[in-house]
Amino acid sequence: MGPASAALPQLPHRAIGIDVGGTGIKGGIVNLRKGSLTGKRFRIPTPKPATPEAVAAVIGEILDELLSREKAPAAEELTVGVTVPGIVIDNVVLSAANIDETWLECDTTELLRSLPGRISTLNDADAAGLAEARYGAGANKPGTIMMVTLGTGVGTAIVHDGVLVPNSELGHLEFEGEKPAERRVSAASRERLEMPWDEYGETLRRFLVHVERIQPVNKFIIGGGISKRSEDFLPGVTGLRAEVVPAQLTNDAGIVGAALYAAERARIADLRSTDL
Incomplete structure (x- = not known):
């Protein structure tokens, strides 16, 4: 898994990753021990225009489908990672070179607040790179x-x-x-x-x-x-x-990396709150 993955045994067994692309938004349940999908990916075409609100609605549909599955993460440990094709700092989108310009300065914490689980957002290439570095x-x-x-x-x-x-x-x-x-x-x-x-x-x-x-x-x-x-x-x-x-990891890399990132961010937040 690599030298930075010692905390992986403390993570939940599964998390959800959702990869927002230009033509499709796809998600899956990820086995964090193996770095692979549990069950099939679920994909919905990207709405046109792909405004934050329209994309958020599709993310909600994908979450509903994945959480209905037998091997979905338990509600009390649910973490969800979402990729965005832009710079993302503290869940705020700061660039929109390949997405709708209405994403600029979008706070995804607020955008996705009504959805279940602890949600973290990151750049799409970062998600794929994290997955390949840890599992691929x-x-x-x-x-x-x-x-x-x-x-x-x-x-x-x-x-x-x-x-x-x-x-x-x-x-x-x-x-x-x-x-x-x-x-x-x-x-x-x-x-x-x-x-x-x-x-x-x-x-x-x-x-x-x-x-x-x-x-x-x-x-x-x-x-x-x-x-x-x-x-x-x-x-x-x-x-x-x-x-x-x-x-x-080909087309699964973004989903896997997003799920891992969200689970680790949640774990880090819990550790920091314990130290306070």
């Missing part, structure tokens, strides 16, 4: 790991010795005259520019070299839906000091 391609690996998610945009997550350093957002760097870098490096950009796979691999290689100068890491984990085609472009990503590997 970075499990049991000390040092600094960076998850790079390639989709509509480029998300990054930094995890050091199992501890998340949130909101890195390195996909918004300037890269080869392009700002943000995701306009050239994202999976959507590859399709828009009709970039061959070998050319895309070389572009990604140059981007990771650029990132490595700013934030040296031990391992890059490449995620997002495009990671299923990693054999088409990762062979060209060579010459870095860090190891570069594909993600293992």
